[in-house]
Amino acid sequence: MKKKQVRISVLVSGNGSNLQVLIDAIENGIVPNAKIVQVISSNASAYAVERAQNHDIPVNIITKHDYADIRDRMDAILEMLQLENTDLVVLAGYLSILPQKVIKAYENRIINIHPALLPKYGGKECYGMKVHERIIEAGETESGATIHYVDEGIDTGKIIVQGVVPVRPSDTAELLKERVLKKEHELLPIAVNQVIKEQML
């Protein structure tokens, strides 16, 4: 019997290099039986939007500007996820906090990529470049990437996979970001395959 296709919605805010990795992994059969059914972006001018369009993936833009009230934003996101019969939500550089209602509706079916070794360097003020700047300031000798389930806390959900990278004395935040990103790209297809299996999607 043919396996059902897992319908993935990817939420983005910026460059979308992780989105690209997932697009490629699906196209190359590394993540089999899956399809990105939509990309939801919190930023209309994100390069991730162009990446999705280049692969004919439908894009929905939900910005704080258009939906100033969090409840409206929450309903719009939830509606889009449900309209597309989403099985799995991937936060790939999505820099807004996902409303609780969405998290509840997709329990154990939302995963997030974080650019550090959680539980270190997570939480409300720790995202994007800020993470790498703080790690360098603190004189850490290693960092890495974490992919975890999203629960109702910020960066507190169960860890799916983690990978370590060195922090070199000569590193700038930019250099460290690039090294960590490479690790994220390695881990993302592994994490998606693992979640599909674990949650029997």
Ligand code: GAR
């Ligand atoms: C990635 O480094 C990801 O870990 C980070 O944003 C970057 C997005 O890159 N996410 C967070 O900080 C979430 N807390 P990308 O747009 O090129 O995939």
